[in-house]
Amino acid sequence: MLRIVFILSVLFISCGQLSAQTDIQDSSITTPRTSDYMSKSPSGALWRSVIPGWGQYYNEEYWKAPILFGSAVGLSGLIVYFNSEYQNYSDQLENATKKGSKIPIESVEDLSDTYFPITKSKLTDFEIRQIKGNKESFRDSRDMMAFYLLGIYIISAVDAYVGAHLYDFNVDDEIGYNVGINSIGLPELSFSYSF
Numbered sequence: 001m002l003r004i005v006f007i008l009s010v011l012f013i014s015c016g017q018l019s020a021q022t023d024i025q026d027s028s029i030t031t032p033r034t035s036d037y038m039s040k041s042p043s044g045a046l047w048r049s050v051i052p053g054w055g056q057y058y059n060e061e062y063w064k065a066p067i068l069f070g071s072a073v074g075l076s077g078l079i080v081y082f083n084s085e086y087q088n089y090s091d092q093l094e095n096a097t098k099k100g101s102k103i104p105i106e107s108v109e110d111l112s113d114t115y116f117p118i119t120k121s122k123l124t125d126f127e128i129r130q131i132k133g134n135k136e137s138f139r140d141s142r143d144m145m146a147f148y149l150l151g152i153y154i155i156s157a158v159d160a161y162v163g164a165h166l167y168d169f170n171v172d173d174e175i176g177y178n179v180g181i182n183s184i185g186l187p188e189l190s191f192s193y194s195f
Contacts, residue, residue, distance in 0.1 A: 039168055048160065052153060055160025055161075058160065064159065068155070071152050075149040079142055082142035082145060089134045089138060092131050093132055175191075175192070177190065177192070
């Protein structure tokens with residue numbers, strides 16, 4: 001599992017570097033600045049968001065990057081933990097419910113391949129049900145953490161894409177609003193527009 005995640009990460013990082021190189025090559029061509037000019041590439045931000053937080057770092061939203069990256073790393077760690085516990089309880093349940101069997105002996109002189117019968121575990125039915133419940137609980141927790149990790153990836157990608165589109169957005173003080181309390185203690189909302 002970790003090998004696959006590592007290989008996919010390396011693959012996407014290399015794709016992001018190729019995208020960054022094409023961005024650099026495209027920026028060397030002089031283009032007239034118009035109102036449609038965007039200094040941050042939305043597709044570049046989207047490719048960089050394969051690693052949560054990298055697209056935000058590209059968009060210079062530095063405070064979002066460690067939050068998304070830390071969330072993804074934490075959830076990945078929880079997935080690994082819950083999966084190992086699930087496998088542990090799965091093995092315990094299999095050993096507790098295994099019936100005995102024998103492998104036929106090929107020759108009387110060679111007894112190395114003999115599998116002696118295993119008797120049923122001395123666990124009670126309540127303990128077996130408890131192991132089964134723990135197994136299902138850890139499986140459900142693992143699946144839920146994987147669902148949350150998918151949500152972090154989607155949030156990171158959408159935020160990076162929208163952030164790249166809005167990077168050059170003008171935020172002058174021409175339009176403003178103010179929320180406050182008036183003189184008699186009631187909430188007040190005021191809008192202002194300057195020419």
